[in-house]
Amino acid sequence: MAIYNINEVFTPTRPARKNFIKRKPLDKRLQRALKTPGMQVVIYGHSGSGKTTLLLNKLKELNLKFVKTNCTANMTFDDLLSNVYIKLDKELPPKKIDKEKQVGGGKLSLATIASFNSSTTSENTTERSFISPFSSIELTLSKTIGEKESIWVIEDFHKLEVDVKSKLAQLMKVFMDLSDEYSKLKIVALGAKNTAREVVELDSEMQNRVSEIYVPLMNDEEICKIVENGTNLLNISAKEHVINDVVDHSHGVASICHQLCLLMCKSVDIDSTDEYDSGVELDFEDFNFAASEYIQQVSDTLKSAFQKAMKIPRSNEILSCLAENDIDGVELQDLVEYINENFDAVEITQTTLEEPLSKLSCADHGSVLMYNEQSENYSFKDPFYRLFAKLFLKESHKKKRLSASEVNKMFNQLILSAKRSYSNPSNNLANSTDTLFNDKSDIDDAEKLSNKWKKSQSRINRTTE
Structure with a gap:
């Protein structure tokens, strides 16, 4: 009998692995998009619908390498590029920049400049940075990721300012144009429900070059499978009415289901797979405990x-x-x-x-x-x-x-x-x-x-x- 820690089975705060429920229509659609050279991908849907879990499990299944950037509301285009270069362990060679004639990406934050070991003088700045004319930034970043045979995953795309989104939409075109040389090169953007529409509106040329994949909230059967599969992995069971209550309270959100199941297991002191076949069965009092604790947490x-x-x-x-x-x-x-x-x-x-x-x-x-x-x-x-x-x-x-x-x-x-x-x-x-x-x-x-x-x-x- 395989032994699993409870935090491997019920994962409310991170993507599911052991207890991943495949959603076949979405899975096939995503696989086609990832395998099509030059096709950029936008995965969108409500928070908690399973966008990240779906993508990460598919990337692992297809053995595709990726670099991932988590966006925040105040991120600039420079911040995004800096994030990628650092994660790829890549630097551009030093170059001379005239502050009066500087064009392109804009001024880097102190934290970013420090990461590239910059030095300054009174008139000019010499620094290891990616500030350059915009076309040069696009080309260099695209080739850097392409040489690594990687995909750039941009999470929470919807949090970015419009001007940053616009530059990323243009960057998608560069990625697409280089797909003959780098067949795996693409951007996968994950975001809220309007993300796909925003990408196309920001650059109309992307209309037929982006695979828009909508991830709906899970249906009752899919939420039910999370409970049943998880309890099977832990060698315990749950009464049918308890499963029904978890399904109802999850409201299609996988993370809520995982959290309630995790708390129910805590109620009966289950921390890992029951090796001794103790016959543990989750009942109403365990669900009530989980619901009460969940309310306290939120x-x-x-x-x-x-x-x-x-x-x-x-x-x-x-x-x-x-x-x-x-x-x-x-x-x-x-x-x-x-x-x-x-x-x-x-x-x-x-x-x-x-x-x-x-x-x-x-x-x-x-x-x-x-x-x-x-x-x-x-x-x-x-x-x-x-x-x-x-x-x-x-x-x-x-x-x-x-x-x-x-x-x-x-x-x-x-x-x-x-x-x-x-x-x-x-x-x-x-x-x-x-x-x-x-x-x-x-x-x-x-x-x-x-x-x-x-x-x-x-x-x-x-x-x-």
């Missing part, structure tokens, strides 16, 4: 997300609608109809909600919501966000104006209430001495939220006990 994120979200116009109406509907979310027109029917305001249209919905789905504003391009539904990021929103909306409606300290206190109480709905299932919210709810209807609604997230059209055969 509590600051939850509070921050909702504090940002509530500053957006129309957020209260939008969140109210989604909290009252199925966890799978609603279409834009349904949102419009709900708001027009339930709020005393000027009648709105779909156009009215486009901007607030975009912001509520954006990381800069907390990413409380997500948009599913397949179903065309807007929904909460995951059921934990929906639970928190339900509790938050009930409490915030009791008092129209809250001070900053009152808001912070309320958020802390909401986190405790959300945890309690899982961590103490035998003592429901009605029996809690510090419950937030003042009437029976509030309590009933909260109890229904505890872990009753059964989807209306699940693909998994669910049973009740």
Whole structure:
């Protein structure tokens, strides 16, 4: 029997290896793109959809070498090039640069200059650097990566500024033009859902030269396979209703599934494959422990997300609608109809909600919501966000104006209430001495939220006990 450490099996913070679930249509599409000389690749989708895991496992399977750059919001084009050169252990020869006539990549940061051992004089600068006319930068970088028979993987492409994205789009053309000489040379950019559209819009010539691969959130069967495959590797099992609850709460996000499974294993003290066939079976109390711990882990994120979200116009109406509907979310027109029917305001249209919905789905504003391009539904990021929103909306409606300290206190109480709905299932919210709810209807609604997230059209055969 092979022995696996639990951190090899359930990997919420890094790409899955041992417990990688292959998604055949995506896998074939990506393989064709990677094997086509000159074809540049853009992999895009929601955070947590499995973009990086998909790519890294395919690169390993095809035995392709790569150099990877993780983008940040403040990265310049110079920073990106510097990152690649350092990782390839490559330097350009020293050259003389007239500061008054300098063109191209711009001024390097002190950290980057230091990495190339630069020296300065009062009038001119002599340094080991890649600052040069733009065409020279493109050609030199392309050949350097091509000689290494590598692929350049650019993660979080969407975080870059528009001017940096534009230069990278131009660089993709250079990579493509050199593919006759270097057949494996290409850029693979990973990013949020609009990444592919941005690349083409920045340079229209890339329209037929980029393979756009959309990675949707996982479906129920794929999330289920993560649980089943992981428990098999650890030689334990999980009851069917527990698997169903993990599937429901993961909401298509593999990292949430991995985190819940990891925490359930911690609940029964499983740190590696059970060599002794102890018959460990994960049950409701293990899931409740995992859900409670998960809420505690993301509590600051939850509070921050909702504090940002509530500053957006129309957020209260939008969140109210989604909290009252199925966890799978609603279409834009349904949102419009709900708001027009339930709020005393000027009648709105779909156009009215486009901007607030975009912001509520954006990381800069907390990413409380997500948009599913397949179903065309807007929904909460995951059921934990929906639970928190339900509790938050009930409490915030009791008092129209809250001070900053009152808001912070309320958020802390909401986190405790959300945890309690899982961590103490035998003592429901009605029996809690510090419950937030003042009437029976509030309590009933909260109890229904505890872990009753059964989807209306699940693909998994669910049973009740």
